[in-house]
Amino acid sequence: MNLTGKMLIGGQSISGKREAQHAINPSTGQTLQPGYAGGDQAQVEQACALAWAAFDSYRETTPAQRAQLLETIAGEIEALGDALIERAMLETGLPQARLQGERARSCGQLRTFARTVRAGEWLDVRVDQAQPARQPLPRADLRQRQIPLGPVAVFGASNFPLAFSVAGGDTASALAAGCPVIVKAHSAHPGTSELVGQAIVRALEQCGLPAGVFALLFGSGREVGQALVNDARIKAVGFTGSRAGGLALCQSAQQRAEPIPVYAEMSSTNPVFLLPAALQARGGVLAQGFVGSLTQGAGQFCTNPGLLVALQGPALEQFVASAADLLQHSAAQTMLTPGIWAAYQDGVDSLSRHASTVAKGVLPTGPNQCQPQLLRVRAAEYLANPALQAEVFGAAALIVQCSDEVELLQLAEALEGQLTATLQLDDDDIALARRLLPVLERKAGRILVNGWPTGVEVCDAMVHGGPFPATSDVRSTSVGTAAIQRFLRPVCYQDLPDALLPTALKHANPQGLPRLLDGVREA
Amino acid sequence: MNLTGKMLIGGQSISGKREAQHAINPSTGQTLQPGYAGGDQAQVEQACALAWAAFDSYRETTPAQRAQLLETIAGEIEALGDALIERAMLETGLPQARLQGERARSCGQLRTFARTVRAGEWLDVRVDQAQPARQPLPRADLRQRQIPLGPVAVFGASNFPLAFSVAGGDTASALAAGCPVIVKAHSAHPGTSELVGQAIVRALEQCGLPAGVFALLFGSGREVGQALVNDARIKAVGFTGSRAGGLALCQSAQQRAEPIPVYAEMSSTNPVFLLPAALQARGGVLAQGFVGSLTQGAGQFCTNPGLLVALQGPALEQFVASAADLLQHSAAQTMLTPGIWAAYQDGVDSLSRHASTVAKGVLPTGPNQCQPQLLRVRAAEYLANPALQAEVFGAAALIVQCSDEVELLQLAEALEGQLTATLQLDDDDIALARRLLPVLERKAGRILVNGWPTGVEVCDAMVHGGPFPATSDVRSTSVGTAAIQRFLRPVCYQDLPDALLPTALKHANPQGLPRLLDGVREA
The missing domain is CATH 3.40.309.10 (Aldehyde Dehydrogenase; Chain A, domain 2)
Incomplete structure (x- = not known):
């Protein structure tokens, strides 16, 4: 194990400026080393600036490049081996088999999103070709694709230290969509978070992608979390946790000069x-x-x-x-x-x-x-x-x-x-x-x-969402491939010359994407 | 012309209980008859109760039934003939040719949504079949479809008395999605609103659908509008108008016990x-x-x-x-x-x-x-x-x-x-x-x-939306067929016997809907 107690910003390990927090072994009450010093406002801003600087290039990576990143992250997490499981056991009190299963699920989730990104349906390409002779008015050439919202703040959950944390479903779907991700680690498992964060940093290096695409911050929700949500460069939030915590984020997001979507998965009695x-x-x-x-x-x-x-x-x-x-x-x-x-x-x-x-x-x-x-x-x-x-x-x-x-x-x-x-x-x-x-x-x-609700399959048809207060946005799911849609928005291009069109929308369809062409689904 | 000065609730013409408002002919400053008395709290509640009662049956109408409703509304609007254009000219000062064009656009929009509803892509059917032998755990049968959010409050805009008003894009897309609609008429063109509202009431009758699927209310935004947005049975809001008006609706919607999405199209300098x-x-x-x-x-x-x-x-x-x-x-x-x-x-x-x-x-x-x-x-x-x-x-x-x-x-x-x-x-x-x-x-x-932004085509690829403050929800468009997605949410069905599955998800796919089956798009 190679735990430094440091945050990850711009691919570097950086010490926080605030007081250190330690994980506690819940089985013994024992304090675990190292301490994790929380980030200050300047460090949050640094992470946001790097994410923002990386956004325009990362969002135009090809589906293949982004899929490769997700697969590389999965491989790097697996390469952490027993060290990851052992640290997670210490920090969470969860048994080994459960954590091994959760690791398999998390890596499977990353690979599922890789397949989804490659398949390209998420781009929702729509082409309505020009009709210059139409009466009473000609129709312009109109093309639509989905583009990512921008850098996303992800709040790790306590109860799934792998599957809903640093490289969990929110991070996987946001990276898949083309959004840089800044994770606010959950204070209950900082060591597990650091190990997984290091794996993501290595994967970005291997794929030759900007380090600003990912950052891992430690600190309190009130300080680091609120600073993140209030930063103008953050364009969406993913959260799994308590109702009070989720509602506080929603309120902050609504009070910004530019309100942003918050996907908070909060409470349910099932x-x-x-x-x-x-x-x-x-x-x-x-x-x-x-x-x-x-x-x-x-x-x-x-x-x-x-x-x-x-x-x-x-x-x-x-x-x-x-x-x-x-x-x-x-x-x-x-x-x-x-x-x-x-x-x-x-x-x-x-x-x-x-x-x-x-x-x-x-x-x-x-x-x-x-x-x-x-x-x-x-x-x-x-x-x-x-x-x-x-x-x-x-x-x-x-x-x-x-x-x-x-x-x-x-x-x-x-x-x-x-x-x-x-x-x-x-x-x-x-x-x-x-x-x-x-x-x-x-x-x-x-x-x-005739089943029981525990056990949430990662697949195309899953919905892990629901009406308020189960979540803050009933139109979304945080598990399954439809989760990518949370971090996308449509843009329409009217009469752009082919040379200026994004690759996904070029007339010849060089990426072979599924398209709705003049109202008909291409075979 | 058959203007009564009354609201439309449950298919009936009903007099509002508040003070009457009159349209003004902006070309002359002349007050137009009749007066339109505003609804009171009880009348808003009555419309909401009827919409709520109609929701479960309306949302399970077949795509064909809903498409027929949209087409019938278009036909009924056209059947209003010159009376509609003449009243709209009086109330808005807009020229005849412009209003005739807008009528054609509005009816075309309703028919476009009818085609979209029939094509069924909006249901986003996803099927992941059971894998009972999968290791380490079997996979359940999981199926997803989109269902409508619930009754929608639509606020008519002043500048498009037909295309963004009573039977405009918000109403057409909400009805297409399976949502009952309650329109708060814009005070600038109440007579035009009443005529179009009557056309919708007649269309519902002809199609044998519950009268609660549509209501038209008059009154101030502060009273009728806020009462609508605060009613627990309203599940989404469509609005086109000023930034101040849109933001007030967003704030009310966020302060509800159950916050709801608001699609407000507000301001843009283009x-x-x-x-x-x-x-x-x-x-x-x-x-x-x-x-x-x-x-x-x-x-x-x-x-x-x-x-x-x-x-x-x-x-x-x-x-x-x-x-x-x-x-x-x-x-x-x-x-x-x-x-x-x-x-x-x-x-x-x-x-x-x-x-x-x-x-x-x-x-x-x-x-x-x-x-x-x-x-x-x-x-x-x-x-x-x-x-x-x-x-x-x-x-x-x-x-x-x-x-x-x-x-x-x-x-x-x-x-x-x-x-x-x-x-x-x-x-x-x-x-x-x-x-x-x-x-x-x-x-x-x-x-x-090399074009000019005025002129917004109703088609698959159009996006009439954008980042705040252009709209309150950057993920959406209020024009074009993708507008239907604003009023939908996903539901997943796990291991339901075929007899209990909604028709759209039955194994035999009796409606011939496009599906994602075990990760593969069916041809």
């Missing part, structure tokens, strides 16, 4: 509807699946199933008894940070003031361990009390018991925006599912049948 | 760069083209060329002399409203405090007539004074004289966001154009060569 026939037929299996999804990774997932909804009756009671039994034998797992652990305690305390506790997991034996909890409440109480809709980040879930289908539909209609909504159903539930589906489409970015 | 070789070779022709574009329709276009940029020297002086001569013979034309006329006077007064007046047009002879004006200033002064960047809505333009190419590039870099940027160039200007283009791409939504 309701799971246990429909009557399914609950009757396989309550035990559902309880197993549910407790597995709830407690996996100490429940520290955006898509953790924090809300179960079912009709009252013996089938529900049997499910609750099975789930309670399983939960009571679920081990306590170390959470990512002392702050997240404390917020979890506050969250379950708040829930338990308004709902009855059904079961608790095995008592914690070490610091920062999450004791799983299951609570229940009647739908009428849930509907009357907005506090019960709050996400509790960790392995806690609330069962809401409805007296009939009307109340169940009413509850669905009262939900806030969600990343996911799940239906557990059997054939006899189809009629009820048909009534629920239109409501859930309005509430969630992803709808699942 | 810089035209007269490059040296072109200016030398054909200054006289350029002066003609420029004055024609500037004075057309009293300059009341979002894309009016309000800023000319050129290098100092004899060629510029000759151009200025030619343009001044042409402008001095340009007739004064009636502006749309007394308010717009007063704002024009204020705007040119403000410019003339900081720039020298080169020429004025023919003296007005009637009320509310716009006297064209041409002013000039040195680049150094323009760069030092933000007041000179303000849009003056009407036939006024500012010539900025640069001492060299460096200053010209510096000026381009200092521009605010624009709808358009234009290059007048000859072969010898190509090198300079290449240096300007990357700057202009960052500044504008549409770049033209």
Whole structure:
């Protein structure tokens, strides 16, 4: 391991000017070396100036060049070997296998975006050729492509130190779009961040691309984060984290002289509807699946199933008894940070003031361990009390018991925006599912049948997004290849001579891009 | 003509509860009958409730049904015949031929969106089929489509009483996307609005669609407009108008419990760069083209060329002399409203405090007539004074004289966001154009060569948008078929049985939609 405690600006390791922060090993409470000094205003400005200077050349790299960069980053991350996994384990308390899987996912994500960039659909090339003889007025030659927005500020998330952090989905999709990226590292895993940042710096060197295309900054969200979002050269923001943090960024972005888009993925309780026939037929299996999804990774997932909804009756009671039994034998797992652990305690305390506790997991034996909890409440109480809709980040879930289908539909209609909504159903539930589906489409970015929401596939069809407060921009996804669209905008070129047209729009289509030509999709 | 002075809610003509407003004939100052009483809070809520109730069924109409609605609206508008043109002439002072052309454009726009809806690319269907045997984990079946955001509030613009008003581009694209629409009519042309609103109501009836899909409200922006934007059932806003008006809507939308997207097209000076070789070779022709574009329709276009940029020297002086001569013979034309006329006077007064007046047009002879004006200033002064960047809505333009190419590039870099940027160039200007283009791409939504920015084609490749303050959302266009994307959001369906999948996503693809299937575009 080669940790310096320094930021990465312009391809150089540079010491921050503010107080140093240290990561903490959540399993032991031990402070980890080195310290990471935070950047000051001048260092933020330096990173922004370099990103801005690199933007015009980076955005005109060919799809092939950009794809090569993404693939090279993936290779450099893999080349970090065990050192990366070991440091991430120390900083997060997450187990080795999970982090190895997350590394594979992150590198796969970079390579998926490389394929997407090469395929070229993201450019959305549209050509309407001139019609000089048209009556009553001739038509000009009009061509459209997508261009990148500009330098993007990315805020690493705590719960995926690789997949939603320095080289995670936001960075991969922004680089794919042609945007330089400045990452504000999450304070929980600075060493992991530095290692991955170094890998990106090496990849840029190897690809002969400007060092300003990437920077890694340390420091507090209030200082470095706000300075980044307020800098006029930053043109978009990617964030995964708390609702309060996301809303603060949105507000700053709106107050700029030039407001910019913020893609904040914030909070979701991910309701799971246990429909009557399914609950009757396989309550035990559902309880197993549910407790597995709830407690996996100490429940520290955006898509953790924090809300179960079912009709009252013996089938529900049997499910609750099975789930309670399983939960009571679920081990306590170390959470990512002392702050997240404390917020979890506050969250379950708040829930338990308004709902009855059904079961608790095995008592914690070490610091920062999450004791799983299951609570229940009647739908009428849930509907009357907005506090019960709050996400509790960790392995806690609330069962809401409805007296009939009307109340169940009413509850669905009262939900806030969600990343996911799940239906557990059997054939006899189809009629009820048909009534629920239109409501859930309005509430969630992803709808699942007979699965569990944890596990987010990186593919073309994925949506990891949803109505507010799940995200700040319902039109977007932060996972999957459509995430590239967040960082693009259309530009139209009217009557440009072929010599001046961007390569993507030249008449001969030298890059062989998919095009909409005079309203017809070219084969 | 069958004007009732009433709003249209739920397919019914309903009298507003507030004070009546009357249109004014700007050519005479005469008050026009009938009065249009504004809606109150309860009436706004009624329209929102009906739109909300209609949403789930309207959004699941087939592409064919929605296309038929758009075409039927076009037919019903045409069936209004001369009555529509006559009323619009009275209310706007615009000439008959212009309004006939605008009607043709508006109906063509509705039919273009009908074709777009039928083609189905807007659904962006993505299918990633299950891979049950994949290692280390199986892949679920994942399918994505776009669904509409929900009811949309549309604010009619004053300067295009047909093309950017009740059945204009915002309404057409929102209806195409599957969103109910509530229009807040512009107070300048209530009668025109009512006639077009009636046409839409008749079209909904003929197509057997819920009356709640459309409503037309009268009243002030502060009361009816704000009530609309604050209503939780409104999920997006379309607006074309002033910067102050657009920003107020953005702020309200951000302050809601659930913030929503606002597509406000606000202000632009549409810089035209007269490059040296072109200016030398054909200054006289350029002066003609420029004055024609500037004075057309009293300059009341979002894309009016309000800023000319050129290098100092004899060629510029000759151009200025030619343009001044042409402008001095340009007739004064009636502006749309007394308010717009007063704002024009204020705007040119403000410019003339900081720039020298080169020429004025023919003296007005009637009320509310716009006297064209041409002013000039040195680049150094323009760069030092933000007041000179303000849009003056009407036939006024500012010539900025640069001492060299460096200053010209510096000026381009200092521009605010624009709808358009234009290059007048000859072969010898190509090198300079290449240096300007990357700057202009960052500044504008549409770049033209050797044309004039007025005239916005409705086609696939058009972008009528641009960086702030040209619009509030740089990722969008309000003209052209891509405008439909403003009102859509992605939803992912995981492992849904075919019976529950929306028709667009069913395995057999019964609607024959274009799809991305396992990463490959189906032929």
